[in-house]
Amino acid sequence: MxxxxxxxxxxxxxxxxxxxxDILNIQEITRYQKPTLLxxxxxYMEGIINLRGNIIPVINLRKKFNMHEGQVTEESRIIVADVHxxxxGILVDAVSRVAKINxxxxxxxxxxxxDYKARYISGLAKKENEIIILLNPYILIGESQTAVGV
Incomplete structure (x- = not known):
């Protein structure tokens, strides 16, 4: 088998x-803190945050994907991704869970x-009656780092 x-x-x-x-690309998830504009x-760049002495650029994924702009709420989070x-930091509406996907x-x-998002998508998964759009962090983050000169 x-x-x-x-x-x-x-x-x-x-x-x-x-x-x-992919959880392997996530360093941490933190509550929203207002970024400093540059x-x-x-x-789509929200600015930078100081996270325990580390300066982290933050992108707004809604803006990056040309979605209507939502409000920052108590559930909003910044996902800190680490690639290479x-x-x-990636601003999202809410983090729901960790899912195991075969x-x-x-x-x-x-x-x-x-489809303006296509280049960022690595696949689709159906889990618990939801379709989860799996993103390729290497392309998404690499492109965003180039934009801020990181």
């Missing part, structure tokens, strides 16, 4: 959609010509 690889994903919400990051940044020893449960994403 073939053993199926299982990964854990941090599942979070943006609007009514669920997204996931001049000449792309509009570079850290970036490789067999991940389907390829069928992109369309009009």
């Amino acid at each position: 073939k053993k199926v690889a299982e990964k854990q994903f941090v599942v979070f919400k943006l609007g009514d959609e669920y997204y996931g990051f 001049p000449n940044m792309p509009d 020893q570079q850290k970036i 490789e067999e449960e991940i389907e390829a994403y069928q992109e369309t010509d009009l």
